Amino acid sequence: MTLKEKVLSNLKRVMDPELNINVVDLGLIYDIEFPEEDFVYVTMTLTTPGCPLHDSITSGVKYCLEEMEEISKVEVNLVWEPAWSPEKMTPDGLKQIGR
Amino acid sequence: MGPSASGNETNIKLPFSFIFVSMVALLASQILLLFQGDFLMDGQFRVPGIWSAAHLFILGWALMIGMGAMYQLVPVAFLTPIWNEKFGFIQFGVTAIGTFAFAHFLFHDPQNALIPGIITLIGILMFLFQMFMTLRKQAKPNILTLYVGTALVCLLLTIGLGITMLYSMKSGAAANQYFAIFKSHLLLGTAGWFTMLIFGFSYKMVPMFSLSHGYSMKPAKFVYPFYAGGLFVAIVSFFTESSVALIAGLLLQLIGFAIFIYHISLILKKRVKKKLDRSFTFALIAILSGGLIHFAAFITALTGVFSKAVGPLLMMYLFFWIAFSIIGYLYKIVPFLWWTAKYSKEIGKKDVPSLKDMVNDRASTPVFACLVIGIIGVDLSLFIGSKALFISGQLLFTIACFLFCFAIAKVVTK
Numbered sequence: 001m002t003l004k005e006k007v008l009s010n011l012k013r014v015m016d017p018e019l020n021i022n023v024v025d026l027g028l029i030y031d032i033e034f035p036e037e038d039f040v041y042v043t044m045t046l047t048t049p050g051c052p053l054h055d056s057i058t059s060g061v062k063y064c065l066e067e068m069e070e071i072s073k074v075e076v077n078l079v080w081e082p083a084w085s086p087e088k089m090t091p092d093g094l095k096q097i098g099r
Numbered sequence: 100m101g102p103s104a105s106g107n108e109t110n111i112k113l114p115f116s117f118i119f120v121s122m123v124a125l126l127a128s129q130i131l132l133l134f135q136g137d138f139l140m141d142g143q144f145r146v147p148g149i150w151s152a153a154h155l156f157i158l159g160w161a162l163m164i165g166m167g168a169m170y171q172l173v174p175v176a177f178l179t180p181i182w183n184e185k186f187g188f189i190q191f192g193v194t195a196i197g198t199f200a201f202a203h204f205l206f207h208d209p210q211n212a213l214i215p216g217i218i219t220l221i222g223i224l225m226f227l228f229q230m231f232m233t234l235r236k237q238a239k240p241n242i243l244t245l246y247v248g249t250a251l252v253c254l255l256l257t258i259g260l261g262i263t264m265l266y267s268m269k270s271g272a273a274a275n276q277y278f279a280i281f282k283s284h285l286l287l288g289t290a291g292w293f294t295m296l297i298f299g300f301s302y303k304m305v306p307m308f309s310l311s312h313g314y315s316m317k318p319a320k321f322v323y324p325f326y327a328g329g330l331f332v333a334i335v336s337f338f339t340e341s342s343v344a345l346i347a348g349l350l351l352q353l354i355g356f357a358i359f360i361y362h363i364s365l366i367l368k369k370r371v372k373k374k375l376d377r378s379f380t381f382a383l384i385a386i387l388s389g390g391l392i393h394f395a396a397f398i399t400a401l402t403g404v405f406s407k408a409v410g411p412l413l414m415m416y417l418f419f420w421i422a423f424s425i426i427g428y429l430y431k432i433v434p435f436l437w438w439t440a441k442y443s444k445e446i447g448k449k450d451v452p453s454l455k456d457m458v459n460d461r462a463s464t465p466v467f468a469c470l471v472i473g474i475i476g477v478d479l480s481l482f483i484g485s486k487a488l489f490i491s492g493q494l495l496f497t498i499a500c501f502l503f504c505f506a507i508a509k510v511v512t513k
Contacts, residue, residue: 014446017438019310019372020453048307049178056439060447067448085312086371097310098373 003070004032007040010068014060017053021096023061027088030079039073040065045084054078109170109180111440113187115511117167118433120195122504124159124202128152129497131206136489139481144410151206157288157417158198158219162254164425165296166194166226169247171436173233176243176303182232190229194222213265223258227251242319246299249327253291260284279337285413286337290352291330293421294389298322298359300428301386305363308379308431309370318362326355345405349397356393360386376455378463382427389420411481418474426470426503434458437510457513458506466506469499 001009011029012022023029023044031043042061046054058076065074089097131152138146170187174180181187197218204212230251234244260280267273273280302319305311333348335341363386375383392415399408434457442451476492479485 013450015451015453017442017446017451017454018308018435020455047310047312051175051307053435053439053443054175056443056446059443062447064447086310089371097371099371 003034006068006070007032007042007065010064011042011061014057014064016047016057019047019097021089021093023057025090025093025096027090027093028057028084030082036073038071039075040071041075041077043077043079045079045082047084049080109174109187110184111436113181113184113191114167114171114436116188116191117163117170118429118507120191121160121163121167122507124155124163124198125500126497126504127202128155128160129493129500131155133490133493133497136486136493139489140484140486142410147206147209150209151202154198154205155202159202161293161417161421161425162223163194163198164429165293166191168300168425168428168432169230169296171432172300172303173230173247176300177234177237179233179237182229182236186225186229190222190225193218193225197222210269213262213269216262216265220258220262223254227255242316242323243299243302245323246295246302246319249323250292250295250299253287253295253330257284257288257292260287276338279340282337283334286330286333289413289416289421290326294326294356297421297424298326301359301363301382301424304428304431305366305383306370308372309367309375310372311366311370314366314369318358318365322355322359322362324355325351325358329353329355342400342403346397346400349393349400349405353390353393353397356390360390376431376460377467378427378430378458378460380427381430381463381467382424385420385423385427388423389416392416392420411478414481415474415478418470423467423470426467429507430458430460430463433507433510434513437513441513452513457510463506466499466502469495469502473497473499 008024008029012024014023015021016023016026016028019026026047028046029042029044033041033043035041042065044058044061046057051057058078061076062074065071086094086099129152131148135146135148135152138144138149143149170181197215197220200215201212201219204215230247234240234248237244261284263273264277264280264284267277267280302316306314329348329351331348332344332351336344336348363383367383392412395408395415396405396412399405399412431454434454438452438454438457445451473492473494473496476488477496478492480487480489480492
């Protein structure tokens with residue numbers, strides 16, 4: 001398993017509490033980069049600007065990755081462009097939402 | 100649990116203070132109403148007990164809930180933090196003391212209700228100032244700002260007219276205009292403040308709770324001029340006593356409300372979430388009820404029986420539209436608030452409950468059923484003049500209010 005796959009797998013522990021779907025299957029994670037060996041830079045979005053769970057979810061992503069042995073620095077870049085749409089969800093995510 | 104340190108989130112204690120004190124007002128108002136059957140049967144709505152219960156219900160419950168919800172929703176909907184949280188807590192204290200004292204004096208000593216009325220007014224003015232200072236910081240005002248801003252202006256006018264009425268009662272000034280002021284006070288307090296506020300926040304909450312995407316916001320631009328124009332024309336009709344203006348005003352409001360319902364249906368068509376929560380569905384049913392009551396108001400004005408129907412219609416409007424919208428949305432908002440306070444720092448570290456685990460959505464159905472059956476009984480009793488039906492309906496409604504408050508209070512044990 002590559003480090004990127006490990007990061008994605010770990011991120012599946014971060015759930016959107018309203019939908020009860022993890023941030024990966026919900027399609028909120030846009031990009032994962034490693035500027036340095038133990039530094040992960042996550043570009044992500046939320047389902048809607050002004051989401052009341054804004055801080056909770058981005059902090060959750062940070063906490064969850066900081067726990068990984070291979071990672072010592074995490075930065076989360078929250079973006080609104082491109083805007084999230086249901087098309088970004090994985091088949092698993094769509095299934096969980098009943099579609 | 101302390102204030103949130105980052106982002107736009109409000110210190111959870113502020114909205115919760117409003118919400119929990121408002122529950123006390125809700126229960127007190129409904130218990131008080133239970134003993135007003137004789138007056139209601141005689142069509143005497145302007146008596147101390149009903150005044151007191153009405154103000155406890157509207158100011159103590161609905162307005163305090165509205166304030167608490169705004170302290171929570173304005174930062175997230177407008178991406179703007181509350182201007183001054185400490186000022187918010189002081190405002191809460193002043194409003195709560197003023198409102199309960201006002202209700203007390205209206206019941207026991209209406210002639211001296213002016214001072215507590217002014218304290219309530221100060222609390223509300225502090226709230227309006229807080230919101231004005233918050234909204235002016237919003238980087239990009241949008242159509243929601245217009246709805247919420249108009250609601251706040253209507254609230255200011257409602258309170259101003261209410262105080263004018265108290266002054267008029269005490270001094271005899273503007274006695275000729277008393278009923279026009281009274282009607283305007285009721286219209287602006289219900290259709291102005293609450294409806295505009297629910298319209299505005301529904302545009303935020305309906306897409307959020309249904310996960311709707313890719314919908315147009317264009318119809319919202321049509322809802323506003325029709326509805327706000329309708330309010331203005333109806334107020335003109337009160338002062339000119341023109342039945343044509345009243346019909347026109349009610350028609351404009353009906354058109355505005357109908358476009359709003361159509362717009363919400365378009366938003367829901369674009370939803371990703373197939374199965375909607377029961378409490379949220381209840382809030383959606385409240386929207387339909389509001390439209391039907393507007394339609395009934397227009398028809399009664401057209402057929403010349405508006406003055407006879409306005410009491411029960413107003414009551415239906417307060418409960419089926421305003422109260423049921425608030426109750427439906429509260430089932431979603433309170434778990435959000437508590438979850439954020441208790442679990443937002445735990446997410447990603449360990450398994451945390453979902454929002455569905457915070458409140459029993461399924462158990463809300465019998466509560467909603469009792470609220471609806473209870474209030475239908477009360478409204479029907481007013482039409483047919485049955486005190487027994489009134490007491491049964493009001494008792495059922497009061498019990499349902501207790502169950503609702505219990506369900507909301509139980510969230511904080513999760």
